[in-house]
Amino acid sequence: xxxxxxEVHAVAERxxxxxxxxxxxxxxxxxxxxxxxxxxxxxxxESIVAANAEDVARAREAGQSEAMVDRLALTTxxxxxxxxxxxxxxELPDPVxxxxxxxxxxxxxxxxxxxxxxxxxxxxxxxxxxxxxxxxALCLKSGNAALLRGSSSAYSSNTRIVEVxxxxxxxxxxxVDAVQLVPGTSxxxxxxxxxxRGLVDVLIPRGGAALIQAVVRDSTVPxxxxxxxxCHVYVxxxxxxDKALExxxxxxxxxxxxxxxxxxxxxxxxxxxVFLPDVLGxxxxxxxxxxxxxxxxxxxxxxVEATEEDWSTEYLSPDLAVKVVDSLDDAxxxxxxxxxxxTEAIVTDSQAAARRFVSRVDxxxxxxxxxxxxxxxxxxxxxxxxxxxxQKLHARGPMGLxxxxxxxxxxxGDGHLR
Amino acid sequence: xxxxxxEVHAVAERxxxxxxxxxxxxxxxxxxxxxxxxxxxxxxxESIVAANAEDVARAREAGQSEAMVDRLALTTxxxxxxxxxxxxxxELPDPVxxxxxxxxxxxxxxxxxxxxxxxxxxxxxxxxxxxxxxxxALCLKSGNAALLRGSSSAYSSNTRIVEVxxxxxxxxxxxVDAVQLVPGTSxxxxxxxxxxRGLVDVLIPRGGAALIQAVVRDSTVPxxxxxxxxCHVYVxxxxxxDKALExxxxxxxxxxxxxxxxxxxxxxxxxxxVFLPDVLGxxxxxxxxxxxxxxxxxxxxxxVEATEEDWSTEYLSPDLAVKVVDSLDDAxxxxxxxxxxxTEAIVTDSQAAARRFVSRVDxxxxxxxxxxxxxxxxxxxxxxxxxxxxQKLHARGPMGLxxxxxxxxxxxGDGHLR
Numbered sequence: 079x080x081x082x083x084x085e086v087h088a089v090a091e092r093x094x095x096x097x098x099x100x101x102x103x104x105x106x107x108x109x110x111x112x113x114x115x116x117x118x119x120x121x122x123x124e125s126i127v128a129a130n131a132e133d134v135a136r137a138r139e140a141g142q143s144e145a146m147v148d149r150l151a152l153t154t155x156x157x158x159x160x161x162x163x164x165x166x167x168x169e170l171p172d173p174v175x176x177x178x179x180x181x182x183x184x185x186x187x188x189x190x191x192x193x194x195x196x197x198x199x200x201x202x203x204x205x206x207x208x209x210x211x212x213x214x215a216l217c218l219k220s221g222n223a224a225l226l227r228g229s230s231s232a233y234s235s236n237t238r239i240v241e242v243x244x245x246x247x248x249x250x251x252x253x254v255d256a257v258q259l260v261p262g263t264s265x266x267x268x269x270x271x272x273x274x275r276g277l278v279d280v281l282i283p284r285g286g287a288a289l290i291q292a293v294v295r296d297s298t299v300p301x302x303x304x305x306x307x308x309c310h311v312y313v314x315x316x317x318x319x320d321k322a323l324e325x326x327x328x329x330x331x332x333x334x335x336x337x338x339x340x341x342x343x344x345x346x347x348x349x350x351x352v353f354l355p356d357v358l359g360x361x362x363x364x365x366x367x368x369x370x371x372x373x374x375x376x377x378x379x380x381x382v383e384a385t386e387e388d389w390s391t392e393y394l395s396p397d398l399a400v401k402v403v404d405s406l407d408d409a410x411x412x413x414x415x416x417x418x419x420x421t422e423a424i425v426t427d428s429q430a431a432a433r434r435f436v437s438r439v440d441x442x443x444x445x446x447x448x449x450x451x452x453x454x455x456x457x458x459x460x461x462x463x464x465x466x467x468x469q470k471l472h473a474r475g476p477m478g479l480x481x482x483x484x485x486x487x488x489x490x491g492d493g494h495l496r
Numbered sequence: 497x498x499x500x501x502x503e504v505h506a507v508a509e510r511x512x513x514x515x516x517x518x519x520x521x522x523x524x525x526x527x528x529x530x531x532x533x534x535x536x537x538x539x540x541x542e543s544i545v546a547a548n549a550e551d552v553a554r555a556r557e558a559g560q561s562e563a564m565v566d567r568l569a570l571t572t573x574x575x576x577x578x579x580x581x582x583x584x585x586x587e588l589p590d591p592v593x594x595x596x597x598x599x600x601x602x603x604x605x606x607x608x609x610x611x612x613x614x615x616x617x618x619x620x621x622x623x624x625x626x627x628x629x630x631x632x633a634l635c636l637k638s639g640n641a642a643l644l645r646g647s648s649s650a651y652s653s654n655t656r657i658v659e660v661x662x663x664x665x666x667x668x669x670x671x672v673d674a675v676q677l678v679p680g681t682s683x684x685x686x687x688x689x690x691x692x693r694g695l696v697d698v699l700i701p702r703g704g705a706a707l708i709q710a711v712v713r714d715s716t717v718p719x720x721x722x723x724x725x726x727c728h729v730y731v732x733x734x735x736x737x738d739k740a741l742e743x744x745x746x747x748x749x750x751x752x753x754x755x756x757x758x759x760x761x762x763x764x765x766x767x768x769x770v771f772l773p774d775v776l777g778x779x780x781x782x783x784x785x786x787x788x789x790x791x792x793x794x795x796x797x798x799x800v801e802a803t804e805e806d807w808s809t810e811y812l813s814p815d816l817a818v819k820v821v822d823s824l825d826d827a828x829x830x831x832x833x834x835x836x837x838x839t840e841a842i843v844t845d846s847q848a849a850a851r852r853f854v855s856r857v858d859x860x861x862x863x864x865x866x867x868x869x870x871x872x873x874x875x876x877x878x879x880x881x882x883x884x885x886x887q888k889l890h891a892r893g894p895m896g897l898x899x900x901x902x903x904x905x906x907x908x909g910d911g912h913l914r
Contacts, residue, residue, distance in 0.1 A: 280888070325912075440904075470614050494866040
C-alpha cells in the first residue's frame with residue numbers, strides 16, 4: 079500500500095466510524111448542524127474568497143479561459159448563495175426512518191422496511207467549489223458521511239470550505255468526520271478512494287463523461303453513474319408541428335452545457351418536407367450547426383454531413399445531429415443504439431405512438447410533448463439533487479435525498495421460532 | 497477477444513434484443529409462457545431425468561459424497577416440484593408497470609415513476625439444477641431476459657432444462673431468447689459474462705462465499721451480492737432468558753446450511769452466569785460444537801477456544817462461536833466488526849435496548865425477539881426470492897420480484913418548454 083493509499087484509507091475509516099454515529103441522529107440534530115454550516119460559510123466568506131483567489135491565480139497562470147476562471151471564482155455573494163443552498167437542504171424532509179413498507183406476517187411477526195443511510199458516500203467531482211458544500215449538505219441530511227474528492231484546480235477553495243464546515247460541526251451533535259476532504263490532488267488519491275471497498279459504500283462521480291467512465295472502469299466500490307446525456311427528440315408523423323418546433327428548439331438551445339440538452343433530432347419521413355425547413359431555419363438563426371443525413375442536407379445546404387460518430391456524441395455545444403427516420407420503430411431502434419439512456423422525447427398527438435415510444439424506449443426519463451430539459455431534480459420537485467443517474471441499479475433519473483439511502487428490515491416478535 | 501468471449505457476448509446480445517421485446521409484454525402473455533414452461537417440464541420430465549443421470553454418473557465417478565449427489569439428482573417427482581414452483585411464480589403479481597410515484601407538477605407536467613424490467617439479468621449459480629428453472633421463471637415474470645450460468649457439475653441437466661423451457665416459449669408470445677444458457681463450463685465463460693458490461697444489466701451470483709467474492713472482484717457488470725451470512729444472536733441483560741434460549745437454539749440448529757443461520761451468540765455479562773449453563777447444555781445435547789471465549793469455556797470445559805477467525809466464520813455446520821460481552825454497545829461493536837450485515841437478532845424485554853440495537857446495527861435485517869431464520873422471501877411473504885442481498889445499493893435483504901426491476905420517469909406535457 080502506498081502512502082497516499084494508507085492516508086486515504088485512514089480518512090475513509092474515520093468516515094465509517096462517523097457514519098455509525100450519524101445514522102441514528104434525529105432530523106433536528108442534523109438540521110441544526112446544516113444551519114451552523116450555512117452560518118459559518120457566511121461568517122468565514124472572506125477567508126474562503128481568499129483561498130479561492132489562490133486557485134483563480136493558478137488557473138490564470140495555467141492559461142485557462144476566462145469562462146473557466148469565472149466558473150471557479152468565488153465572491154462573498156457567491157459564498158452567500160452556497161450558504162443559502164445549504165439552508166434549503168435543511169428545510170427538506172429527512173428520508174431516514176421512513177417506513178417504506180410494513181405489515182404483520184401471518185405468524186404475528188411485525189415486519190417493517192425502513193430507510194437508513196447508505197453509510198459512507200464518496201463524491202468525485204470537477205470544477206466548481208460550490209459542489210463541496212452542496213454534496214456535504216446532501217450527505218449529512220441523508221445521514222451519510224461525505225468523502226469529498228474535488229479537482230486539483232479548486233483544491234485551495236475546497237480545503238478552506240471543508241475546514242469551515244468541520245469547524246461548524248465541532249459545535250454541534252454531528253461528528254466532525256461526517257465531512258472530510260480526501261487528501262491529495264494526484265490521480266493516486268482518487269484511485270485510492272475507488273479501491274476503498276468495504277470502507278466506502280458508494281461512489282458518485284459528478285462531472286464530464288471522461289471522469290465518469292474512468293470511475294466506472296477503475297472502481298471496486300459500487301458506483302452510481304450520473305449525467306452523461308446523449309438525448310433525443312423524435313418528431314412523430316402525428317406531431318403537432320408547431321409544438322414540435324418549439325420543443326426541438328428549446329431542448330437544444332435553452333442551455334447548451336447541460337446533460338438534459340438534446341443532441342439529436344429524429345424526424346419522421348412523412349413530416350420531414352414540411353417540418354425540416356422550419357426547424358433548420360430557426361436553428362440556423364440561433365447559431366446552431368446542424369450535422370445532418372442526406373435528406374437534411376438537401377433541405378439545408380449549410381448542414382454538415384453527419385458521421386457515425388455524430389450519432390453517439392454528447393456535443394454540449396451549439397451542434398445538433400438531425401436524421402430522418404422511416405418509422406417510430408426506426409426512431410426507437412436509433413435511440414436504443416446510440417442513446418446514453420438519459421432522456422428522450424417524443425412529440426406526437428397519437429396516443430398509440432406515445433404509448434409505443436414510452437414502452438419501447440429504455441431511458442431514465444421519457445418525455446411526451448415536453449422538452450428534454452425537464453429531467454432535473456428541481457423541476458421534478460425533489461428540492462435538491464446529487465446527480466442524474468443513467469444506470470438501472472439503485473436509482474435512475476434525478477437523485478434526491480431518498481435515493482441517497484438504503485433500507486433495513488426490522489422484524490419484531492415475541493420469542494418467534496421457525 | 498477469445499472464441500468463448502465472442503460466443504458468450506453473442507448470446508448476451510441476443511438476450512438484449514429479447515429484453516427489448518420482453519419489456520412491454522403484458523402480465524397475461526408472461527403468465528401464459530410460465531404455465532407453458534411448467535407444462536413442458538412435466539411433459540419432458542423423463543428426458544430431463546435422463547440428462548441428469550449423466551451429471552449424477554460424473555459426480556459419482558469424481559467421488560462426490562452421497563449428500564452432494566443427492567442435491568444434484570432429479571427424479572420425475574422432483575421435476576414436478578420444479579414445475580410447481582414455476583406455476584407459483586405465475587400467480588405472483590407482475591411488478592412491471594407499477595406507478596411508484598406520480599404527481600402533477602406546478603407547470604402542469606404529469607410526472608410518473610414506473611417500474612420497468614432491469615433488462616438482461618445474469619445468474620451465476622452452483623449445484624442444484626432446480627435453480628435453472630426457478631431463476632428463468634423469476635426473470636421472465638419480472639420482464640427480464642435471463643442468462644443462466646450454472647455449474648459444470650449440472651451442465652447436462654441445465655442444458656436439457658433450458659432446451660425444454662425454450663421449446664415451450666417458442667409456442668408463446670415471449671421471445672425464445674428470453675431464457676438462455678451461457679455456453680461452456682470453463683472459468684472463461686463465466687469471466688466473459690462478468691465482462692459483458694453494456695450487454696448485461698446486472699449479475700446475481702447465487703452460491704457460496706467464494707463464488708460471490710469472485711464475481712464481485714472480477715465483474716465489470718454491476719453485481720448484487722447475495723447470501724453470505726455471519727449472523728449473530730445477542731442476549732441482552734434485560735432478556736427473557738426462556739425466550740433467549742429457544743431463539744438461540746432455533747437460530748443455530750433449525751437448519752445448519754442456510755445463510756440466515758446464527759453463527760455467533762453474544763451474551764451480556766449480567767446474565768451469563770444464569771444463561772450460559774442452560775444454553776451450552778442444550779447445544780451440547782444437539783451436537784453443536786461451541787467455540788467460546790474464556791468465560792464460556794469456564795462454564796463448558798468441552799467448548800473449544802474461539803480464535804479471531806471464529807468470529808468472522810460462516811460455519812454452515814453444527815458449530816457456534818459464543819462470547820460474553822460487557823454491554824449492548826460492545827455487542828454492537830462486535831457485530832459491526834465481524835458481521836456480513838445479513839441478519840442479527842437481539843433478545844430483550846427493554847424497549848430502550850431494542851431501540852438502540854436496531855438503530856446501531858447496520859445489517860439487512862434486524863430481529864427483535866425472533867430467530868434469525870426468518871430472513872427469507874417466503875417468510876416475509878414475497879412469494880419467491882432470487883436471493884438475499886447483503887449490499888446496500890439497489891436492494892437489501894430478501895429480493896422478490898420488485899427488486900428485479902428498475903424504474904423509468906414518464907413525463908407528459910402539451911408542448912411544455914423551459
